[in-house]
Amino acid sequence: MSRYEAVIGLEVHVELKTETKLFCGCSTEFGKEPNTQVCPVCLGLPGATGVLNKKAVELAVKAGLALNCEIGTNTWFDRKNYYYPDLPKGFQISQVFRPIAYKGYLDLELNGKSKRINITRAHLEEDPGKLTHAGGSIITSHCSYVDYNRSGIPLVEIVSEPEIRSGEEAKAYLEKLKAILEYAGVSDVKMEQGSLRCDANVSVRPVGSTVLGTKTEIKNMNSFRAVQRAIDYEVERQIEALMDGGRIIQETRAWDENLGVTVAMRSKENPDYRCFMEHELAPIELKTEWIEDVRATIPELPDARRKRLVEEHGLPVYDAGVITSSLDLAEFFDAALKEYPDAKTVSNWVMGELLRLLNARNLELSEAKITPGGLASLLKLIEKGAISNKMGKEVFEVMFEEGKDPDQIVKEKGLSQISDESQLNRIIAEVIAKNPKSVADFQSGKEKAIGFLVGQVMKATRGQANPGVVNAILREKLAE
């Protein structure tokens, strides 16, 4: 198997965060009744001509700059002609010849190593309508339903160079791309709402070869994990086919999430889109000053933020990478850190408890009830010794679910830690009396025996004793 290497390029479609469509004033809001956000322009009715949304141009330039691209100062739109019911005009308005952004890159951190993936281009185009196939699958259905609410929504299509070598790298690329676009504020990048979609071009070739093998295009992947699995499957399928003396057919294949396989959809030998300039829309001429104005609106991006967390707050690179992978998480961390300035402790709770609960409940951070200030208050309670670390986790879970104040939860649950020495003295005396062997062991130099005695005190107080205080009192008494 190692005689072959995978050559993978990704095409990512990202919906731009505009109020209205690319060429008309119809709303882009998600989840509305079919065909209620359409007009003659986005329905492609004869004679209707659109006017370009300025905000979409601005966001596309912003996306390009955030991805280290050069910006085309003289660009225009083209028509990509094909017949399909999701495209009522018979052509898609896209940028074929002069993309608004090109020659960019992003850097991945993979297993401690950095890898640069070059970006060929990022161009503006309109989204087609949405097809739903009766009976579930395009192959078995007798008819399809078309909703044109999505028709004309502004997209940037971001095309990578075929420099990705595995499913894992593809996933890392997508995570990075998503984070950058999210930070830059150009898109909601929600795969489940279709505001980020990814197709993968996959081929394999003998290691050392510089010629590209025949590629297949994989579609229908609905999560980053699905992209990784689909690519890994497809790479292996192609290698096996070649090793069995077969050949790869250039085709579009669909990922089947349930079966974990890619299935041939249609052959795509030589798609001829007969592209030509969209002569009904005026060309776009961007001034350098205007491009620089847009650049000035780009906030701190994930790489810079990660670096700041490492250099200014001493966080481990791994922690900083996890925390900055999503803007929400990074903002939460910064806000908590402001009120509880111990970066590593805050990071442990964010990466441990917060991410654990978000993953377990399959929630977005915005859906959790805990606030950064709440976490800071909780950490102060633990630091004071009012509750133990373990109790803290219990309180955290209630805060996560209900958003209450940690003091209130501690009171309601009767969780407060016993640090009161007179109360502990009584319990410790009992434990010493009941465990003469462990006491003798400790006094004869077996250091480990103290752990057992502390454990007995914890048990007697149902975990509410402050272990540090217990340890200190025990040592004092046993030394007598």
Place this chain on the structure above:
Amino acid sequence: MKISEKEVEQLAFLSRLDLQGEEPADWTKSLNAVLDYLELLNKLDTSAVEPAAHVLPLKNIFREDRPQQSLDKELVLANAPEEEEGSFVVPRIV
């Protein structure tokens, strides 16, 4: 002949045009005349000429990102050959 009668018929089929009698042959003839003319234009050396993205001296025609009223749903579906629960219904695609 740059385009065959068979290709014209396929194009008509894709465009849902119903060509009858002499029409496929007539259209093949006139489309080929257009293509011949373009062939003549192709002979010009334009390597030093910037492509004309627009025939008028226009650029940067923008609108602000402000929502406008969409079409009434009944009007939207008025021309649909078939409709179901607000969606256009089209025959099996592949």
